[in-house]
Amino acid sequence: MEQKRFIFLIILAVLLASVGIVTMQLMLTFMILVIAIFGLLIMDGKKWVEAQVEKIAAGIHISRPETSVNGDSVAALKADIARIELRLDALERRKND
Numbered sequence: 833m834e835q836k837r838f839i840f841l842i843i844l845a846v847l848l849a850s851v852g853i854v855t856m857q858l859m860l861t862f863m864i865l866v867i868a869i870f871g872l873l874i875m876d877g878k879k880w881v882e883a884q885v886e887k888i889a890a891g892i893h894i895s896r897p898e899t900s901v902n903g904d905s906v907a908a909l910k911a912d913i914a915r916i917e918l919r920l921d922a923l924e925r926r927k928n929d
């Protein structure tokens with residue numbers, strides 16, 4: 833978590849502890865603190881998921897240099913295979929003649 837959230841949690845814990853000591857309901861104050869921590873974790877998880885979705889969406893639309901290199905190499909391999917096939921056909925014709 834960010835530093836601001838830690839500071840917020842510390843301030844919340846101090847306030848709840850002081851209220852809990854005064855009212856003698858420490859269990860209630862701990863429950864409120866736990867709920868606040870879970871809320872912050874859920875918000876962080878939501879931001880992380882949104883960031884991952886944005887990365888995936890950007891990856892679909894952005895042409896990466898690695899993929900263009902792979903596309904070029906695939907095209908070169910196809911051209912090599914076509915040349916080899918032509919050469920094999922020519923050799924077979926010579927053999928048959």
